[in-house]
Amino acid sequence: MTVRTRFAPSPTGFLHIGGARTALFSWAYARKHRGEFILRIEDTDVARSTPEAVQAILDGMNWLGLSWDEGPFYQMQRMDRYKEIIQKMLADGSAYLCYSTKEELDALREAQMQAGDKPRYDGRWRPEEGKKLPSIPAGVQPVVRFKNPKTGLVEWVDMVKGHIAISNEELDDLIIARGDGTPTYNFCVVVDDWEMGITQVIRGDDHVNNTPRQINMLKALGATIPQYAHLSMILGDDGQKLSKRHGAVSVMQYDEDGYLPEAVLNYLARLGWSHGDDEIFNMEQFCEWFDLDHITPSAAQFNTEKLNWLNSHYIKQADLANLSKDITKRLSLKGIDVGNGPNLESVIALYRERSNTLNELAAGIEYFYKTPVTDAVAAEKHLTADVMPLMKAMMLQLQSAEWTVESIHHIIEQTVVNNGLKFPKVAMPLRVMLTGNAQSPSIDAVMHLLGQQEALKRMATFF
């Protein structure tokens, strides 16, 4: 049987890191088994779903390169089908109408909580042999409830958590269609997973409690029950739960912050899943290795430091032309035109090893394309009265120098030797004059890239 997995986000916000990992694992599972990966938008909450959110999710998926084989399907476009099945269930008695009002239900819930019970529907409208139902109130649009079995156990072997069993006595008759006739989440999921032939449902473990209800409905419909894999959640850097209010950011924010999708993907893959001691691998390798057996059942804390490490790795590996395109964009956003200076690829080649993010890289090379502001502390420390004459003499020498790294280095070295100094004594002031601060790659290489004219121009401003 062909493996078919799906990612089924609800379009009520952007694609965040937890959703991205769920998508990644579902995608990888399908790829691994040469199956199909389906994207389904669960937009039945009309009040909260927005087209912008749909687009944001698609953008996130595309940025990560998680391509789907079918879809995106939109549940709102499948209304007729859901309603058809609800009618069938109503007809065969596996579902029934319930006329309880929201107010009534709220009161019931509260009373149960007060009494220390698990809040649940008490079945007052549930038809039963020999039971007399209340008389139908006027003006109430009934909801449709699923007639959940009252006894027995629902169990399944979760592919990450193992055997899970829940007693039917814990479950109540959930609403599958609202008063206005629109179906609800738990029902749509069941119909779709069934009709779309999903073989493995891989989703967040906040759905564990929905699973027994879904299995019961699947059984009532005579459907095949898929396998389930419930992924534990991702906590924020601070160990706290991620939420809209706290820490959850769009995956696109990582793009904006200068992370490469390869790095984010690799990081996410290792968050909750492992393949021995392997840390760095590409998606092709990941899809080959991926399995559900090596997923940790416990929650994982996000660690930006480790993401940074991976990102710096991928920056070092990246194709220079691609990096160059990206950095051009980032700099131009800051009003810097890379046309105003040395070849960008050469500059990046010199700088890529020192950056955790593309933004750091962009910021680090700014001074090649615009006159730097000299850091006061660095100037005070290195541009001392005793070395300035040496700097001036060197400037004159550099004016007539052949502009290669070797000859520049030679001039610096001569100054060092002739004056009985240590190398940094000469290199540091040069660095401050040319870059504006006390850290840069080899100063001879920097000067070479900067170009003779620009380098001399910057030096001249100090005399």
Add this chain to the structure above:
RNA sequence: GUCCCCAUCGUCUAGAGGCCUAGGACACCUCCCUUUCACGGAGGCGACCGGGGUUCGAAUCCCCGUGGGGACGCCA
């Protein structure tokens, strides 16, 4: 409150009863490299939540506790 789930270095994790003196990675510390900062290299610090079982032997299996999380919607 009720039900469900989880528990190895600060963090991500390896670990399927002897291979564990608990391994790797990030971070941190030291040293080396060095033209500053990085990169890179070599070391170091650092963990099986507690208590009971089972077993010749437990990080691994079982039970109880403790701690954390999730779910209990006409949200998904």
